[in-house]
Amino acid sequence: MLAIIRPAVSRLRPLLLSAAGVGLAVLAACELPKAPEWDIRVMAPFSSDPMSIVDFLPALITADSLDGQAVFRVEAQQQDTAYSLGEMCPACLALAGQTVAVPTFEYTDSLVVPFSDTDLVSVEILSAALTLRVRNNLNFDPLRPTADPPGYVALAVRDLASGALIDSLLISGASEPLPAGDTLEYVLDIGPAQLTDGFRVWFHASSPDDGQTVQIDNNLSVVLDAALDEIVAAAVTVLVDGDTLDERFTAEVDQDFRQELAERVDSATYELVLVHNVEVDGTLEVSIAGSEVDLFSDMPDREVRLRGLVFTAGVPQYGELNKEQIECIERFPNPDSVYVGYRGVASGTRTDFGRPNLSRLTPDLTLDTELTVTSKIRVGG
Numbered sequence: 001m002l003a004i005i006r007p008a009v010s011r012l013r014p015l016l017l018s019a020a021g022v023g024l025a026v027l028a029a030c031e032l033p034k035a036p037e038w039d040i041r042v043m044a045p046f047s048s049d050p051m052s053i054v055d056f057l058p059a060l061i062t063a064d065s066l067d068g069q070a071v072f073r074v075e076a077q078q079q080d081t082a083y084s085l086g087e088m089c090p091a092c093l094a095l096a097g098q099t100v101a102v103p104t105f106e107y108t109d110s111l112v113v114p115f116s117d118t119d120l121v122s123v124e125i126l127s128a129a130l131t132l133r134v135r136n137n138l139n140f141d142p143l144r145p146t147a148d149p150p151g152y153v154a155l156a157v158r159d160l161a162s163g164a165l166i167d168s169l170l171i172s173g174a175s176e177p178l179p180a181g182d183t184l185e186y187v188l189d190i191g192p193a194q195l196t197d198g199f200r201v202w203f204h205a206s207s208p209d210d211g212q213t214v215q216i217d218n219n220l221s222v223v224l225d226a227a228l229d230e231i232v233a234a235a236v237t238v239l240v241d242g243d244t245l246d247e248r249f250t251a252e253v254d255q256d257f258r259q260e261l262a263e264r265v266d267s268a269t270y271e272l273v274l275v276h277n278v279e280v281d282g283t284l285e286v287s288i289a290g291s292e293v294d295l296f297s298d299m300p301d302r303e304v305r306l307r308g309l310v311f312t313a314g315v316p317q318y319g320e321l322n323k324e325q326i327e328c329i330e331r332f333p334n335p336d337s338v339y340v341g342y343r344g345v346a347s348g349t350r351t352d353f354g355r356p357n358l359s360r361l362t363p364d365l366t367l368d369t370e371l372t373v374t375s376k377i378r379v380g381g
Contacts, residue, residue: 043374046270046288047251047340050366053278055245056346056359058117058238063363066126066232070363074123074231077198079113085138086218088205095216102140102216104209111224112160114198121358122161122237127191130157132169132201133225135183140214142222143173147210150174154204157188157226161196161353190228196353201226234362240280240348241357248295248341255335261375262330268321268375270306276313276367279359282346284309286371288339290332295341304328311346311367321373342369 054063060075085092088107095103115123132155136142144151150173157166167188171178178184203224272286287295289303297303304325309317332338348359 043372045251045370045372046253046338047249047369047371049247049249049340050368051245051247051342053361053365053367055247056238056240056243056278056280056361057236058119060115060117060120061233061236061238071126072233072236072361072363074120074233074236075116076227076229076231077113077116078225078227078229079111080133080223080225081109081111082137082221082223083107083109083203083205084219084221085216088142088207088222089218092216092218096218097216099213099215101209101211101213102207105207106205107207108202108204110203111201111226112198113201113226113228114160119239120236121239121353121355122194122196123231123233124235125191125193125195126232126234127189128193128231129229130167130188130190131185131225131227131229132157132188133183133185133223134171134178135223135225136178136180137223138220139180139217140212141173141177141179142205142207143171143176143178144208144210144212145173145177146212147173147208149208151205151207153206154202156202157190158200158202159193159195160198160200163200166190166193166195166199191232192234199226199228235360237350237352237358237360238348239355239357240346240359242282243346245342245344245346247343248292248339250337251340252337253329255330255332258330258332262327265323265326265375268326268373270319270321270371270373272306272309272317273315273370274311274313274367275370276311276365278311278313278361278365278367279349280311280346281349282311282344284311284342284344287341287343288329289341290334290338292339292341295339296343300324301328309344311344326375340371 062073064071064073089103089105091103134153142151152173153171156168158164159166167190169186171184176184201224286306286309287303289295294302306319329338348357350358350360352358
């Protein structure tokens, strides 16, 4: 019998269309009728399978589910930087090595955390955990808790592309001192939010004069660390530029049926229909072979290659199968099945953020394939 052996797909039987007016019938057994001389078209479903979009995703993204909802998970994105006392306190430069009261200073800078894979352009976050750490490697507390008013550090997290504010945090020396050698850590719940290209953490330190006396060492520093983790996304926009899709399936096609078809074939055509709404376009090939290793082997005695196909959705694509190709399929050694492989080179069709070849992907997208082979045969006589 003919059927596709994927659990989610119903088993399929070959369909007969008679030129003598018998209409549409289902071949109940895997053999061809021995009735009067009729020209019969036998439609054999070779593949009806969903192709995954995983091949279009950067390596740092995986498909998953959360509470029954399909989601993407993105690897942690992390960076750190150190701000030296000499950078933050220009007045300290002339005091290097001296034991004096630390001058007051104000300092603003930022830490950029770009996506670790440039093929990832934008993430539509459902939820994420942003950990911010401020580590004091100075030999005094820059928050000056005894000053009036005390010092503070302000942190603002913004989208890297647009500058949109995601979240912010104020650390005041009045409630949270930062002695030498200590680290302050905060975890912010992020989402829903959209990040494009990554994010930026703005750092502003205000350190007032409190009369504290230390030996000035301008090489000592404050370290800022930002880590976005546990990233759950509803969608991502990625660069798809000549990416390769490679999917392989097994289809039940009975060898007795293939043999009888090959012996009595007059002509054959194939039809491929792709049903999808994935924002990609490009070229596609299909290979039919007797084993997985023979798929796309370029060995005409071991595979039948269907070329010149494209990713266009919903439009039937046709081609011819010659007698040699039908006989090749008949010779495949597995008595119950054949292998069907899809290989394509695709590029995104969306232009966003001033860049071409982009595709917005959601975790529930698939490319459904419908491949049928129709053979015209002479029955009876």
